[in-house]
């Protein structure tokens with residue numbers, strides 16, 4: 274006789290790619306940027322860090338990238354190999370708010386940079402450069418110079434430069450904050466499409482409620498002084514396609530919830546239940 278099978282197993286939680294436990298960061302001038310951060314980031318997840326200026330969003334990103342060490346607590350990459358200095362070797366790229374392109378170099382040569390630093394010649398790297406430029410919709414601009422490009426196109430080059438190493442993890446620090454609304458929405462759509470196609474893990478820092486809810490599966494809301502997590506919202510997108518989602522009731526409700534959390538984070542309200 275077989276044992277009865279529970280027909281309602283608990284919902285499987287995705288395996289964490291990285292776990293942060295009790296992470297603190299105090300700078301040498303005494304500023305406590307983070308006070309005891311606990312967070313799991315799942316493999317393949319699109320997670321946004323949303324919060325007011327100074328709540329430690331960039332500090333979290335920099336620590337994930339290994340550019341800054343925590344003062345306390347642990348950052349545990351579950352399946353990483355480690356380099357000689359004890360840092361995890363991850364297929365990871367960083368995109369900053371500024372495109373930071375070399376003005377004297379063509380688009381192709383700008384995108385080449387990370388591979389050049391790994392010792393690849395332009396000739397060897399070329400197929401990967403062209404592939405990355407195609408991915409961001411700049412297939413015809415390889416020989417253009419940054420001065421010939423709009424702000425949105427420069428950011429696309431910056432994203433192509435991040436993608437040229439074919440990373441599995443993308444860390445993005447307010448990449449679209451300086452762009453006009455229409456360009457930003459277009460880049461949001463294209464980023465979402467790329468994420469849906471390639472399944473990277475994305476950690477995306479933003480001040481924008483609308484952007485965070487539109488892009489993410491999870492929005493982690495942070496508060497400042499000291500930096501901490503105050504809410505963790507799962508975004509259920511349902512069946513809406515990208516473009517339609519912005520006009521749905523689900524989107525409006527989630528934006529309202531994230532806004533309420535953000536207002537709480539800056540001390541101007543209480544979150545909705």
Ligand SMILES: Nc1ncnc2c1ncn2[C@@H]1O[C@H](COP(=O)(O)OP(=O)(O)OP(=O)(O)O)[C@@H](O)[C@H]1O
Nearest residue numbers: 300302304305306325326327328329330331332333
């Ligand atoms: N190198 C540093 N030395 C001293 N203090 C720092 C340093 N870097 C950041 N801070 C401080 O740590 C706190 C968190 O900074 P962080 O840049 O992570 O915040 P943020 O949420 O990303 O802000 P913003 O949205 O304005 O970019 C802030 O008070 C900031 O002034």
